[in-house]
Amino acid sequence: MKAKVAHRTATPQAGIFALGTASHSYIELDGKAGVDPLRLVRAVANLREPRTTMGGVNLVAGFRPEHWRTVASGDAPAHLTGFEHDLVGAGGFKMPATQHDAVLWICGSEYDVVFDVARQAIAALAPIAAVAEETSSWPYHHDRDLTGFIDGTENPSLIDAPDIALIAEPKPGAGGSVLLLQKWPHDATRWESEPIARQEAVIGRTKPDSVQLDPLPDDSHVAKNDQDVFGKIFRRNMPFGTVTAHGTMFVGFCSDQEPLQAMLESMAGVRDGVRDALTYYTEPITGAYYFVPSLDAIRGFVDPEPGF
């Protein structure tokens, strides 16, 4: 009699779903000239091994989609591309493309361990990759962004989030996710000079308790990102910055690039010429797509004799 073979599901990188952590560091890196993608993927894969202490923090690692396809062609999602061209919308509004080769999102309960682990990771990768962009983030009044509104109301629950964020079996890249990472500094002076009623019309929700407006203004942020139209995504946005210069780190996961890209085009007014009202108070200064492979897929690149 044949033994039953269990259908194995690839394990995702758990940090994607680790809500409630108080300190975050996003580090985007570029491989040094002449370093091939395989060395970079191996080096990042090795960051997880015990010789690099990951004491009490979560690491989520992602790669330039084209790099991942080069090293793991059979296990790369079809059609996923990097953010290679600026997205230009109504009236010349621009979302810049600032694609890098890899991203590390390190988060934990205290900034000191996040800081230490981020520095260790950067040092371990230094022979082959350099930091191109770094951002430190922290939650603001539990679940608000720096507009003062609750951010994440329409996010799926943690029960549903994996179905929305992760590529399903048996597709190539199963257990992995598409990450859109964008840094949006706010024009706080402009925003804060608006009356609450205008702010609510811009977001499309009430400020104290995030109730959706009825009627919903067509150019409101919620209307421009209607998940019933574009498909569902899982957001892990975080405030970033200092007292005088700050904004929102948009961290959006999806099993497919299409909803994320369609939302950006909608916000920029690419098709209907109507920009998301929120883009008059904040504009992105970075934009990159990364493929965040499953833990199993990354483990396949761990080098038993590291020497990058």
Ligand code: HEM
């Ligand atoms: C400065 C940048 C941004 C800020 C401050 C921001 C803030 C918010 C807030 C306050 C809400 C309403 C509550 C909620 O459901 O979470 C919201 C909803 C949403 N945002 Fe954003 N957001 C930003 C950028 C983006 C971007 C770049 C995307 C897409 C690529 C996006 C996608 C969404 C979606 C899908 C919703 C839920 C819409 C629905 O009700 O179905 N946001 N955002």
